[in-house]
Amino acid sequence: MNMSGQLAGLDLQEAMGRVGVPFEVFLPIVMRFAELNRDIYSRLLVMLQAGDLSKLRQMVHALKAASGGIGAYDLQDICLDVEMAAHQGADHDEIKDLLSLLKVELDKVVTSIDSLE
Numbered sequence: 001m002n003m004s005g006q007l008a009g010l011d012l013q014e015a016m017g018r019v020g021v022p023f024e025v026f027l028p029i030v031m032r033f034a035e036l037n038r039d040i041y042s043r044l045l046v047m048l049q050a051g052d053l054s055k056l057r058q059m060v061h062a063l064k065a066a067s068g069g070i071g072a073y074d075l076q077d078i079c080l081d082v083e084m085a086a087h088q089g090a091d092h093d094e095i096k097d098l099l100s101l102l103k104v105e106l107d108k109v110v111t112s113i114d115s116l117e
Contacts, residue, residue: 007112009105015071027116030070034113037063041103044082048095056095057086060102067109075105
């Protein structure tokens, strides 16, 4: 790993410092994030297509919290945008566009996490 803690989409040093744990303890948490969220985009699209904005909002809210926890702050910000759009009843296309941005950032984060293995 780049010991500066900087990987595309992640600020591991800041996140580890905030939580107060060393890399060896933090790594399994970050790996689990990637494992659990690697395919979340497709699940979110299914919810959007089904019109289940409440469930979509809940899932994005959880992703937002987890993203912040591992130092994926850009992803966290995009999640907030999606969550607010769904809450405010934005149209399907607007939410889908935001989900596309989410996917790009999530892919960047997951790729960075995969490079830690």
